[in-house]
Amino acid sequence: MRQNELIRAAYEGKSTLVIKNARVINVFTKEITKADVAVYEDIITGIGSYSGENEIDANGAYLAPGFIDAHVHIESSMVIPSSFMRVIMPHGTTTIIADPHEIANVAGVAGIRAMYKLTDDLPLRVLYMLPSCVPATPFEHSGAKLVAEDMEQFMHKSRILGLGEVMDANSVINCSQEMLDKLRLFDGKPIDGHAPLLGGMGLNAYRVAGAFSDHECSNYDEVKEKLATGMRILLRIGSAANNMDEIMQRIAYEKLPTDNMMFCTDDKHIEDIRRQGHINANARMAVAAGLDPIDVIRMTSYNAARAYGIRGVGAIAPGYKADMVLLEDLKDFKVKEVITRFGLPYTGEEPIPSPLLPPQVFHSVRLPKITKDSLALRCGASAPAIKMKPHQLVTELVYRDVKRDENGCFIPDGDLMKLAVIERHHATGSMAVGILEGFGLKHGAMASTVAHDSHNLVVVGDNDDDMLMAIEALSECGGGYCVVSRGVVLARLPLPIAGLMSNAPVNEVLELQQALLDAAYSLGTKRDNDPLTALSFMALPVIPAAKMTDEGLFDTINFRFIKYSD
């Protein structure tokens, strides 16, 4: 009778852990009180004067509820959830709301189940939103398609909170039946929005349809308009630059209520988390912007728990879960100690269960036979090309006079390389070849199976032999990234789980990633774009102006494919 035991423990002051002498932050009264906090197993049972067998002396440090990342794609870290946990927990994050959108695009329901399993018994509380847009667009072939019917099986799982970011705002506003079915299925549960710059009546319709949050705001006015419609605003600090500091300054200056605001990272590289922090980095920026530190603490925890209906999380009060974080101050948010959801101090050495994953997840790279013929690109003397721009993911659509062989096929030359995207999930043979300008790699090829959002195989190169070898190198290891030159694999980061994640230790992954960069740069790849990121976003047909999917070169402004030849 656990309920019984907890009630008695609270009444009698019994504890399994006591945090002594803390400055306890109360998110309800917005006060800070010097007190001890008693924990029984994983539940806080009292705040006051306590002692027990297991004590941690806080020495006057601030005790806050564990931080919550309200929207994150674990797959983007390129490591499995337990490794990701090792990177974020030292920064005070004890709960994440993850959207397994990437693995779902590769392995569908089996991918979601794998992520669920991989996070079952972690000291980190991992909650999920079910991906709403698989595939993300109709202009590519993903590994799976999820309709409302596929999602029903997950509805009653305790760690599934709602529907993941509804990126396809158009299909909502235009009442696509497939989308409405999903929205109806999640009626009454949290439904994450994702609607950059959507406003006015389009936003009204999006809200009426049920989208309840947004993490894409890029300026203050957008924050305010969306907040006014009742949307929860997720202030994101990921790896991509945005003007979040300016937004936060305006929020503070205009005294916009923050009780419906919270923090997220969305996509943040491991090395950035290590260097800058995780949700504590958002908190640091918010306080620097002039927001009240206790309001900021609420944004790191309570506000998110309340918005997403995470029971018993986000406060230090009797009956709440014991995950907490000890902070040296409320300015830098440097973390002294973390208490996990198990009510235990986080050590970094907790044993991690190794669940059995379904085979689809481990053997996700399934290619047809690719030959030089497959890579041949017949085109005119003037041919369309995707032109990269420095320091951004947006591209330009240009036409270039190109070198061709006797069959009228494109020959890489100067700054013009060959780019191919190959459907890699079901060996359907769907693939497309095109021309890329501005990547800069010479005498080699680079390939990736991380290619948002369908995660097909993307390969770029200036000669077919190296391109074929790069494809082969990834096929062999179950996906990942590689750089090949003159018949030699210079560097390879295997990502055997769905072609997206590694189960190797974090440091090894970071080293291999660095080796990839070094190899790419050594071959002349331009330094004004991270080549890994550039490659991984080359197939995303929602970013202007031109991208390439397995179905062909895509004009993402006019939403149409451009043919190289008839």
Added chain:
Amino acid sequence: MRQNELIRAAYEGKSTLVIKNARVINVFTKEITKADVAVYEDIITGIGSYSGENEIDANGAYLAPGFIDAHVHIESSMVIPSSFMRVIMPHGTTTIIADPHEIANVAGVAGIRAMYKLTDDLPLRVLYMLPSCVPATPFEHSGAKLVAEDMEQFMHKSRILGLGEVMDANSVINCSQEMLDKLRLFDGKPIDGHAPLLGGMGLNAYRVAGAFSDHECSNYDEVKEKLATGMRILLRIGSAANNMDEIMQRIAYEKLPTDNMMFCTDDKHIEDIRRQGHINANARMAVAAGLDPIDVIRMTSYNAARAYGIRGVGAIAPGYKADMVLLEDLKDFKVKEVITRFGLPYTGEEPIPSPLLPPQVFHSVRLPKITKDSLALRCGASAPAIKMKPHQLVTELVYRDVKRDENGCFIPDGDLMKLAVIERHHATGSMAVGILEGFGLKHGAMASTVAHDSHNLVVVGDNDDDMLMAIEALSECGGGYCVVSRGVVLARLPLPIAGLMSNAPVNEVLELQQALLDAAYSLGTKRDNDPLTALSFMALPVIPAAKMTDEGLFDTINFRFIKYSD
């Protein structure tokens, strides 16, 4: 395809009603904007510049979300829900969270079903918490007993939000199995607390057990301690006096965060509502106490909807329910117009459905044969009596030298009257007779079937004939109140629904109530207590110091029965 239609209406600006030129209060941004509000059927679809076929010109009045009463017992109004609605809706209340505790004590599950049916299609949104303490105490016989098993059938009803006020804090803290079963059944749903003056580790245990709100705070320190534990604080203004104005002043002065505070009435007489208002009276007092008017608007609506998880209620924003209230100002909260949950202006003349009620509810007064012998009270020369105190419900336990007949039975004399409580639900014959001092009625009797919380029949009188006639008069009409003198029924208010509520028009009920008071006063009843209320609380064995149940005279301080004879 309604979802479809609503999304299109929002996108295209189509409306069924437009409120023009309002000062729209936004609970998210805490701003007031001059704008029009578009409504499509029962849903708000946009705020901005709109026009439509049906328009209401607000003429610059304040438009707020409809008010929410977060805790109320409809039965205490003595009228059926549709009549209660007629009293409160003109004051801007569009949603109530009702606890059918009274009717459940009479008719159990059938009573709850009846209340649910009676509120099915009302313009007022009636939500329920399931009564947790039926019977309220083990010292009396109620009409029904509800255990967790009985409640399961209600769990998936859309208008049942959670578990009603857990009055029996002791059984929680002491882990009574029956209570824990109920708490477990409602785990994760709102569980209303009711724990006057509970603090410290007792409160911690109560919170750990799951009680999530409190409406019994009688001073600021209690508010603050309970708020600090994460309890939602319901600031109550009912008919009983409390020092709510002082509490509100301290909240304002100390700047205690109000986002977990909301308003309720609990028990408020119809005449008090008519005179002072309903939730708008709480708002008026809060603003007068110095709280920010927009924070107060949040307390009237948004905070309660958020706390109790009432979807789409409590804000004026696209996708939210259309119930709103137009206010002349944010000081007196005088109501100009009310928009119902159907998105229509409230007229007071909406047709009310008349659902068929189960027979248990209409024929709830079931008595054994009561004779003069039943009313005989054998006692000693000095006998215990309940002594009433002016202007309060608490009593005193006194011993008096009494007049007795030749059989040693008590004879009413001077200020000592006979008081009887008779189990009236199942004609079990369980009844008790005792002595009451200070009521003041001469040559007659007064009786009631409204007798908290078990609602047995209470009768007081100075002669057995009139007492028997009063019992008979109530038995005949299915319960209610009556005053009898010298063989004549001077006044009677029939409450045929569970012996608690009338289905007569409100004015008729008020007139009969006045007639009862007039009759009672004409017979010498003291004016320092409302005799109806005094009678109705005479059988509540949780109010000090002595009360009387069907099981006998009860010492409510030492929790034991006192015998008149061996």
